[in-house]
Amino acid sequence: MKDCEAIIKRLKKRQQEDEKKLRILFEITRMVSSFPHVSNFLDAIVRFLARECTFDACAILLCDTDGNLKLMSKTGISDEFVERAVNSPIVRQCMHDCLVKREIIVKNDFVSEERTPSMKTEQLESFAVSPIMAEEETMGVLITASRKKGYFHERYFAAFFIVVNQVGMAIKIAQLYDKIFYFSQNLEKIVNEKALQLAEAHKKLMRAERHAIIGKMADRVAHDLRNSLTVIGGFAHRLEKKIPETDPNYRYVKIILDETSRLEQKVARIIDMK
Structure with missing residues (x-):
């Protein structure tokens, strides 16, 4: 009987997670039409993901024409923290592994020497770096962080990988919209x-x-x-x-x-x- 209750409980939790994933995917798709420009869309995405997934911090970095990651949007963290964290060896290594391996890199429990002063100030205990991809192109990374240890469990990987891919497609669409928008503006000017x-x-x-x-x-x-x-x-x-x-x-x-x-x-x- 207890085994059945445990199974039902796990199934209900899995169902809730699937419903949440579908809700997130739907909302991301809706945002593409609500916020067609890239900058507005990215700001809306990081706020939405932080709220919906209860992240304490969320940031999107996209690759520029030289292949360097550039911060595009953030929430829950200061500019000073972003600058220090992105330049810290542990975060840089995680972003590099994420881009090269095209997989989510998670740090669930920092040892004291791994945590930078800025991370200690923000009281962040775990973070994940997810690759943002679209049509086999790696566009950048999504960094999510929590003040809780062990926040990013195994089920997070499969579910959030789909979410991040959807974010990548949405960014691609927003970038195409920007190109068309600015081209039409330039054409109108000409x-x-x-x-x-x-x-x-x-x-x-x-x-x-x-x-x-x-x-x-x-x-x-x-x-x-x-x-x-x-x-x-x-x-x-x-x-x-x-x-x-x-x-x-x-x-x-x-x-x-x-x-x-x-x-x-x-x-x-x-x-x-x-």
């Missing part, structure tokens, strides 16, 4: 710049067309004006020959000839400019 350039070119073309029309009109007017001036000048020359210099009107004929000649020169310059 389109706007091209539209402005096109509008400016159109204005220049319109001005050039107006100038061309004005030039044609000026040329036509200049030719007509030159013809009229030729007629006026011809008649003025005839009058000049018939009127003696002593005639009072002779002076006016000379003015007509001079002004006609001056206008003919100006019209000639206008025609030469076309």
Whole structure:
């Protein structure tokens, strides 16, 4: 009877763990649509995992283009602690083993010499480093820590490995969204710049067309004006020959000839400019 009760108790606990795992997986999937940008998504993930899994600390570090791990988001720990912990030999070794072996590395009980001063200050007794992967690509690590010794039991491995893989896929989707988002923003900027350039070119073309029309009109007017001036000048020359210099009107004929000649020169310059 006691054996049956123990079995039922274990099954119920396993069922609760499975339900919790499914709830976490569902929530991670939901967050992808709620927080499409990588930075917002990572902040939401670390807060959610710390709350749901009762971690005292949680942090995500992703590999940069040079392959170095860079802190992207954290909760439950200070910046000073993160800097010291990440640079401590024990944590660095765990992260290296995690990335190389692609498996969860757990430290459930520190001996006194392994614990860094910052870990003692934060009173962290155990931590786990999990590889964040997507499509066979190792993207970074998820560090979770507890103030309890032996917090990360065997069942944690199988369940949390699935969770971390889901986190990796979600990060991948968020990164793709960011690429598309920033590409579309850049494309929109380029389109706007091209539209402005096109509008400016159109204005220049319109001005050039107006100038061309004005030039044609000026040329036509200049030719007509030159013809009229030729007629006026011809008649003025005839009058000049018939009127003696002593005639009072002779002076006016000379003015007509001079002004006609001056206008003919100006019209000639206008025609030469076309």
